[in-house]
Amino acid sequence: MKDDKKLHALLGPAGPEVGCDDCFELLDRYVEAELAGGDADALLPGVRAHLAGCPACREEHESLRALVAESF
Amino acid sequence: MRAVAAGSVEAVAVIDLVDEPLDLESRAWLADLRATGAAHDAAVARLHALLLRAARFETARRRPTLPHLRGDELDDIALEAADDALVSVLRRLDDFRGASRFTTWAYKFALLEAAVKLRKRAWQAREVPLEPESWQLFAGGTAPDEAAARSELVSAVRIAVATELTPHQHRVLVALALNGVPIDVLADRLGTTRGALYKTLHDARRRLRAALAESGLDLEEMG
Numbered sequence: 001m002k003d004d005k006k007l008h009a010l011l012g013p014a015g016p017e018v019g020c021d022d023c024f025e026l027l028d029r030y031v032e033a034e035l036a037g038g039d040a041d042a043l044l045p046g047v048r049a050h051l052a053g054c055p056a057c058r059e060e061h062e063s064l065r066a067l068v069a070e071s072f
Numbered sequence: 073m074r075a076v077a078a079g080s081v082e083a084v085a086v087i088d089l090v091d092e093p094l095d096l097e098s099r100a101w102l103a104d105l106r107a108t109g110a111a112h113d114a115a116v117a118r119l120h121a122l123l124l125r126a127a128r129f130e131t132a133r134r135r136p137t138l139p140h141l142r143g144d145e146l147d148d149i150a151l152e153a154a155d156d157a158l159v160s161v162l163r164r165l166d167d168f169r170g171a172s173r174f175t176t177w178a179y180k181f182a183l184l185e186a187a188v189k190l191r192k193r194a195w196q197a198r199e200v201p202l203e204p205e206s207w208q209l210f211a212g213g214t215a216p217d218e219a220a221a222r223s224e225l226v227s228a229v230r231i232a233v234a235t236e237l238t239p240h241q242h243r244v245l246v247a248l249a250l251n252g253v254p255i256d257v258l259a260d261r262l263g264t265t266r267g268a269l270y271k272t273l274h275d276a277r278r279r280l281r282a283a284l285a286e287s288g289l290d291l292e293e294m295g
C-alpha cells in the first residue's frame with residue numbers, strides 16, 4: 001500500500017489541524033487524556049489531525065505516550 | 073479563561089488556560105526548583121536524572137533504526153539531550169500550568185531534544201534530496217486493479233504537484249512527503265524552523281487538495 005502512504009503524505013489530513021508548536025504545547029495534556037481513557041481529540045481539537053500529518057510530532061507523541069504509560 | 077491557540081495552522085484549538093489545581097508531586101517539584109541553596113540544587117539534580125531517563129528511553133527506542141551508531145555515541149546524545157532539556161524546562165518553569173503532571177510536561181522536552189538530535193545524526197553527511205526522485209514508488213507495490221483505481225488520482229496529484237505550487241512549497245513538499253527527509257533536518261539545512269516548514273507543507277497540501285477538488289476528484293477516502 002505504498003501508493004496510499006505516498007498520497008497521504010502528499011495530501012495530509014483532511015480536517016483542520018494545529019501546527020507543530022501548538023502540538024508540542026498540548027502534547028503532555030493530550031497524552032494524559034488518552035491514557036486516562038478520555039476523549040483527547042474532543043478536549044484538544046486539531047492535535048490528532050496534526051499527528052496524522054506530521055511524522056516528527058507523531059514519533060514524539062508515541063514516545064511520550066509509551067514513557068508516561070510506564071508510570072500512569 | 074479561553075484563548076485561541078496562537079500560531080495554529082488553522083485556528084481550531086480553543087484551549088482552556090485554566091490553571092489546574094496542582095497534584096502534590098507537581099507542587100513539590102515546583103517548590104523545590106524555585107527554592108534556593110541546597111534544596112534547589114538537589115531538585116535540579118533530580119530533574120536532570122529524570123530528563124536523562126527520558127532521553128535514554130528515546131535513544132533506546134530508536135536504536136534499531138540507527139545500526140551505525142555505537143552505544144557510547146547514543147549515550148552521549150542522550151546526555152546532551154538531557155542537558156538541553158534541563159535548560160528549556162528551567163527557563164519555561166512559569167509556563168507550566170498544571171494541565172498535566174509536572175513529570176509528563178518535563179519528559180516531552182527531553183524526548184523532543186533526543187528525537188531531533190537523533191534525526192540530525194542519522195542524516196549527517198547525507199545529501200538532502202529536494203527533487204522528486206521517488207515518484208517511481210507510485211508505479212509498484214499494489215495489485216494491478218488497485219493500481220488502476222488509483223491511477224487517475226495519482227496522475228492528477230502528480231500534475232498538481234508540478235503545476236500548482238510555488239517553488240518553495242514544491243521543494244518542501246517533495247523533500248518531506250516524497251523523499252522522507254525529517255522535518256528537523258530540512259529545517260536545519262534551509263535555516264528555518266519546524267513550525268515554519270510545517271506551515272509551508274500545510275499550505276502546499278491545501279493547494280493540492282483544492283486543485284484536485286476543482287478537477288472533480290473524490291478525496292473523501294484520503295481523509
Ligand SMILES: [Zn+2]
Nearest residue numbers: 019020054057
Ligand atoms: Zn508537527
